[in-house]
Amino acid sequence: MGLPAYGYGIRYEHGLFRQMISDGWQHEAPEDWLAYGNPWEFERPEVVYPIHFGGFVEQLGGESEAAPLKNVWHPRETVNAVAYDTPVIGWQGKHANTLRLWSARAVDRIDLSGFNRGDHVGSFAARTYAESISRVLYPSDETRSGQALRLRQEFFFTSASLQDLLRRHMGLHGTIRTLADHAAIHMNDTHPAIAVAELMRLLLDEHELAWSEAWAITQGTLNYTNHTLLPEALEAWPLELMSDLLPRHMQIIFLINHKHLAKVPAEMRDNAKLAEVSLIEEGGGKRVRMGHLAFIGSNRINGVSALHTDLMKQTIFSDLGAIYPGRIVNKTNGITFRRWLMEANPGLTQLLVDTVGPKVLDDPRELTKFKAYAEDAGVDERMKRWRRRNKLALASVIGERLGVAVSPDALFDVQIKRIHEYKRQLLNVLSTAALYREIKAHPGSSWQPRVKIFAGKAAASYHRAKLIIKLANDVARVVNNAPEIGDRLKVA
Numbered sequence: 001m002g003l004p005a006y007g008y009g010i011r012y013e014h015g016l017f018r019q020m021i022s023d024g025w026q027h028e029a030p031e032d033w034l035a036y037g038n039p040w041e042f043e044r045p046e047v048v049y050p051i052h053f054g055g056f057v058e059q060l061g062g063e064s065e066a067a068p069l070k071n072v073w074h075p076r077e078t079v080n081a082v083a084y085d086t087p088v089i090g091w092q093g094k095h096a097n098t099l100r101l102w103s104a105r106a107v108d109r110i111d112l113s114g115f116n117r118g119d120h121v122g123s124f125a126a127r128t129y130a131e132s133i134s135r136v137l138y139p140s141d142e143t144r145s146g147q148a149l150r151l152r153q154e155f156f157f158t159s160a161s162l163q164d165l166l167r168r169h170m171g172l173h174g175t176i177r178t179l180a181d182h183a184a185i186h187m188n189d190t191h192p193a194i195a196v197a198e199l200m201r202l203l204l205d206e207h208e209l210a211w212s213e214a215w216a217i218t219q220g221t222l223n224y225t226n227h228t229l230l231p232e233a234l235e236a237w238p239l240e241l242m243s244d245l246l247p248r249h250m251q252i253i254f255l256i257n258h259k260h261l262a263k264v265p266a267e268m269r270d271n272a273k274l275a276e277v278s279l280i281e282e283g284g285g286k287r288v289r290m291g292h293l294a295f296i297g298s299n300r301i302n303g304v305s306a307l308h309t310d311l312m313k314q315t316i317f318s319d320l321g322a323i324y325p326g327r328i329v330n331k332t333n334g335i336t337f338r339r340w341l342m343e344a345n346p347g348l349t350q351l352l353v354d355t356v357g358p359k360v361l362d363d364p365r366e367l368t369k370f371k372a373y374a375e376d377a378g379v380d381e382r383m384k385r386w387r388r389r390n391k392l393a394l395a396s397v398i399g400e401r402l403g404v405a406v407s408p409d410a411l412f413d414v415q416i417k418r419i420h421e422y423k424r425q426l427l428n429v430l431s432t433a434a435l436y437r438e439i440k441a442h443p444g445s446s447w448q449p450r451v452k453i454f455a456g457k458a459a460a461s462y463h464r465a466k467l468i469i470k471l472a473n474d475v476a477r478v479v480n481n482a483p484e485i486g487d488r489l490k491v492a
Contacts, residue, residue, distance in 0.1 A: 002094075002095055003097075004097065005097045006097065006098050006099075006100055006161075006164075006165070007088070007097070007098070007099040007100070008099075008100055008101075008102070008157060008160075008161035008164075009099070009101050009102070009157055010101060010102055010103075010133070010134050010137075010153060010156070010157045011041075011084045011101035011102060011103045011134055012134055012135070012136060012137040013032075013034055013134060013135050013136070014030050014031055014032060014033070014135060014136045014137065015031035015033050015137050016031065016137050016138055016457060016459075017029060017030065017031050017457070017460060018030065018031040019457050021469070021473065024469070024470045024472075024473030024474055024477070025466070025469070025470050025473075026457070026458055026466050026469045026470075028460045038086075040086050040087075041084045041085065041086045041101075042084065042085045042086075043082070043083075043084050044082070044083040044084065044085055045082060047082070047083035047164070048080050048081065048082050048083070048105075049080070049081045049159070049160045049163040049164065050078050050079075050080060050081075050107075051078065051079045051080070051081050051104075051155070051156050051159050051160060052073065052075035052077070052078050052159075053075055053076065053077045053078075053079070053152065053155075053245050053246070054075055054076035054077050054244060054245055054247070055073065055074045055075040055076040055077075055247065056073075056074055056247060057071050057072065057073050057074070057247050057248050057251060058071070058072045058074060059071055059072075060072055070205075070208075071204070071205060071248060071251065072205075073201075073205065073247070073248040077130070078107050079104050079105070079106065079107070079130045079131075079133060079156065080104070080105040080106070080107055081102040081103070081104065081105075081156060081157070081159075081160035082102065082103045082104075082105050083100050083101075083102060083103075083160075083164070084100070084101045084102075084103060085098050085099070085100050085101075086098070086099040086100075086101070087099075091338065091362070092362075100161070100164065102134065102156065102157050102160045102161070103134050104130060104131045104132075104133035104134040104156060105130070105131060106126060106127035106130035106131055107130075108126065108127070109127050110123055110124060110127065111123040111124075111125075111126065132149060133149070133152050133153055133156050134153075134156075138459065139153075140459075140460055140461040141461075142461050144241075147237070147238070147241060148241060148245065151237055151241060151242070151245055151246075152245065154191050154192065154193075154194055155194050155198070155245070155246060155249075157192070158192045158194050158195045158198055159198050161192075161195075162185075162195060162198055162199055162202060163202070165183060165185070166179070166202060166207075169182060169183060176203065176207045176209070176217070177209075177213070177217070179217050179220075179221055180216070180217050180220030180221045180299075183221055184221065184223060185199075185221050185222050185223065186223050186224075186225065187222060187223065187224045187225070187294055187298070188225055188227075189225065189226070189227045189228075190234060190235040190290040190291050190294055191235070193224070193235065193290040193291070193293050193294035194246070194249065194290070194293075195222060195297075196218060196222060196256070196293050196294060196296070196297030196298075197246070197249040197252045197253050197256070197293070198249065199217075199218045199221070199222065199297075200214055200215065200218055200252050200256070200297075201248055201249060201252060203217060203218065204252075205248070211255075215256075215259075218297055219297060219298065219299055220299055221299070222294075222297050222298045222299060223298050223299055223300045223301070223302075224294040224295060224297075224298040224300075224301045224302075225301075225302050225303075225304065225331070226291065226294075226301065226302070226303055226304075226308075226312055226316075226317070227304065229308070229311055229312060229315055229316055230422070231316055234289065234290065234291035234316070235290040235291065236281055236287035236288060236289050236290060237287060237288045237290065238285060238286070238287055239280065239285075239286040239287060239288060240286075242288050250288075253279060253288060253293065254280075256279065256293070256296065256297070257278060257279040257280060260277075260279065260296050261274060261277070261278060263323060264277060264323060265322075265323065268319065268322070268323070273319065276319050277292070277319045277320055277323065278292075279292050279293055279296070291316070291317075292320065295317060295320050295324075295327070296320070296324070298327065299327070300327060300328075300329050301317070301327050301328050301329070302328070302329050302330055302331040303328075303330060303331075304331070304332065304333040305330070305332050305333065306330050306332060308330075309328060309329070309330035310330075312328065313328050337364045337367075338361075342361065345386070345390065347385075347386030347389060347390070348383070348386055349361075351379065351382050351383060351386065352367070352370060355369075355370060355373050355379060356369040356370055357369075388408060391408040391412060392408050394412065394453075395407070395408050398451075398453070398492045402492055404476075404480055404490060404491075404492050405490075406451045406487075406490045406492065407449060407451075407487045407490075409449060410448075410449035410450055410451045410487065410490070411448055411449065411450045411451070412451050412453060413450055413451065413452050413453065414453040415428055415453070415454055415455075415456075416453070416454075416455040416456060417456050418456050418457060418458075418459075419456045419457060419458040419462075419465040419466075419468055419469055420458075420462070420465055421464060421465065421468075425454060425456070425468050425472065426468050426471070428452070428454070429454075429468065429471055429472050429475055432452045432475055432479065432489075432491060433475055435450070435489060436475075436478070436479050436482070436485065436489055439485055439488055439489055440482075440484065440485070443484060447488045447489075449487050449488050449489070450488070450489055450490075451489075451490045451491075451492060452489070452490070452491045452492070453491075453492045454472050454491070454492070472491070475491060476491035476492070479491045
């Protein structure tokens with residue numbers, strides 16, 4: 001489409017984890033994806049931004065119009081964000097956009113006086129703490145320190161990205177007041193939702209705009225995609241933690257909330273409704289609702305399908321949608337057909353090129369022309385041939401890795417995604433067990449041979465998801481070793 005875009009995130013040194021299965025249980029080992037370097041990235045040592053944490057906020061001025069009130073944040077810790085760029089090349093090289101990932105670096109990488117006093121390990125403690133931000137993807141948040149690290153990670157990449165975007169905008173346009181006219185920022189889920197408060201801080205404290213102007217720019221620039229309808233899955237940070245790590249942002253969030261609640265219409269002004277739409281969750285310890293913050297601070301809010309968006313309007317954001325009508329829109333998640341067709345299935349891709357022509361590689365709408373070949377026996381035969389080759393290749397992988405012999409003539413029933421209760425692998429495992437019992441009870445029936453294929457990782461601290469992996473492996477062991485079942489059912 002030719003859109004100039006930047007993608008932003010963290011350059012993690014270690015991925016989620018390397019998964020190993022032993023006796024059906026998942027075990028985690030470090031995933032050191034940078035062990036041999038990354039030839040596609042370019043370090044940008046000259047692109048560095050300071051990221052602040054903790055400390056206190058001092059109010060200066062306010063005595064007169066000539067000396068307006070100014071909030072000065074005195075942080076207790078500063079970490080540098082260093083940019084690493086990966087060019088993302090568009091189809092046929094016509095366009096290239098940038099994925100910019102941030103690596104955390106300590107401002108002072110060694111306490112030299114401590115090292116010279118003999119504290120050879122402790123002199124690196126501050127560096128280790130600072131650089132832990134970009135060390136591991138998705139650290140467990142079961143502990144207080146784990147939660148703090150998650151929040152540090154989220155603020156780290158959000159602040160660096162916003163500082164970078166504002167710098168580029170100022171270089172191009174010379175005034176921050178036109179930001180919403182030239183930039184659209186997409187917050188993918190609630191992980192970067194602190195951008196609402198951070199953009200306000202930068203506009204208020206660094207660029208010295210008035211609140212009303214800063215808020216109009218913030219709302220005009222930010223947009224939020226929601227990914228879950230489960231209220232318990234929406235991020236909510238303990239007030240104590242947020243106040244400790246980001247005291248200036250907590251001030252801003254309180255003021256956003258005050259102004260937001262003042263806009264609640266009269267028919268919604270009972271205590272229960274106000275509690276529902278407030279940015280601060282009161283029950284069971286005060287928490288900041290990041291989904292609410294993202295919604296209030298955004299120009300547009302979307303779900304990832306028409307159904308999702310409609311349910312979002314009816315459930316988690318029904319009240320906010322009533323206060324801010326017209327903000328919720330649908331943006332159905334697209335698929336990259338060049339990955340899920342051309343790269344994943346080269347045989348089918350060649351068949352499409354041979355039938356409807358090479359334009360199908362440029363434009364997915366050309367796929368509709370393939371309808372004309374629905375009754376073509378030769379095309380049908382070629383499709384069957386390629387499908388069998390694909391199944392033979394997968395059967396070979398299953399045999400090599402798992403020692404399970406599966407027939408390419410069987411129906412392959414595949415579920416590959418993160419192991420999670422709401423993704424319903426458990427129902428699939430129970431269905432497999434029920435099918436096994438039916439085959440045993442009625443061995444003479446005409447059963448369609450079937451291979452159930454599961455793959456995915458469970459988060460290291462998600463104990464129930466890890467139990468689902470164990471259950472799937474136990475069911476597989478029983479089914480695959482039952483001689484009376486044979487090839488009618490296999491589990492990989």
